[in-house]
Amino acid sequence: MRVLAIDTALGACSACVLDTDKAEPLARETIAMDRGHAEALLPLIDRLISHVEGSFKSLDRVAVTIGPGSYTGLRVGISAARAIGLAASIPVVGVATLSAYLAPMLAGEGRGLFTAAIDAKHGHIYVQAIAKGGLTIIPPSLMGLRDALRLLGSGPLLLTGSAAPILAAEAWAQGIDATITETPLAPEITWVARLGAIADPAQALPKPLYLRGPDAKPQDGARIARR
Numbered sequence: 001m002r003v004l005a006i007d008t009a010l011g012a013c014s015a016c017v018l019d020t021d022k023a024e025p026l027a028r029e030t031i032a033m034d035r036g037h038a039e040a041l042l043p044l045i046d047r048l049i050s051h052v053e054g055s056f057k058s059l060d061r062v063a064v065t066i067g068p069g070s071y072t073g074l075r076v077g078i079s080a081a082r083a084i085g086l087a088a089s090i091p092v093v094g095v096a097t098l099s100a101y102l103a104p105m106l107a108g109e110g111r112g113l114f115t116a117a118i119d120a121k122h123g124h125i126y127v128q129a130i131a132k133g134g135l136t137i138i139p140p141s142l143m144g145l146r147d148a149l150r151l152l153g154s155g156p157l158l159l160t161g162s163a164a165p166i167l168a169a170e171a172w173a174q175g176i177d178a179t180i181t182e183t184p185l186a187p188e189i190t191w192v193a194r195l196g197a198i199a200d201p202a203q204a205l206p207k208p209l210y211l212r213g214p215d216a217k218p219q220d221g222a223r224i225a226r227r
Helices: 037-049 071-088 097-107 145-152 164-173 189-198
Strands: 002-007 012-019 027-032 061-065 092-095 113-121 124-131 136-144 157-160 178-182
Touching (some): 002 037, 002 189, 012 037, 012 189, 027 037, 037 071, 061 071, 061 189, 071 092, 092 097, 097 124, 097 157, 113 136, 113 145, 124 164, 136 145, 145 164, 157 164, 164 178
Parallel strands (some): 002 061, 061 092, 113 157, 157 178
Antiparallel strands (some): 002 012, 012 027, 124 136
């Protein structure tokens, strides 16, 4: 299977084409950025596909990160993935950002509670935790640091994601064994492709997973009364 993976959920604009029969992607590119995904994504995909024999016609499906993440970034990535899927008549699947962070940890030899955490600001994190063997301890959630640690227990914890350092600091302050494995700006795009390849298109829909409402709120005082 040949998968085009797209990620614009967090601090990078990334894409790759993965042939599941090969160990390494056929093409891959990542640009670190907090803003500007809309302008960067389509040129990036064009560059990527130019290195792939068969171009878009060789693809079997598209995988895209669906969040949690930036509202704007998620809309950009999901819209592009849907457009490519429609034009190429291939399925489009959604991959949760936290799951993509956790995938390489679950595939490794580490021992502990595998935990991915993304900084959600205002003292909160997006978090997901899975035990060895696949048991979900915390599903993708938005919560405060202390609430997360109460659910995570006494450790040992293996942490990844942008909020790994702040979650680790809180864990250490409480005497909990925690190790930071890495703190990437975004998940490794190859793992987005690998998860997308095994996803069920009927279940893994390319719909945003926001976990919370937007920060921007309409001002009640500026509303015009309806008649």
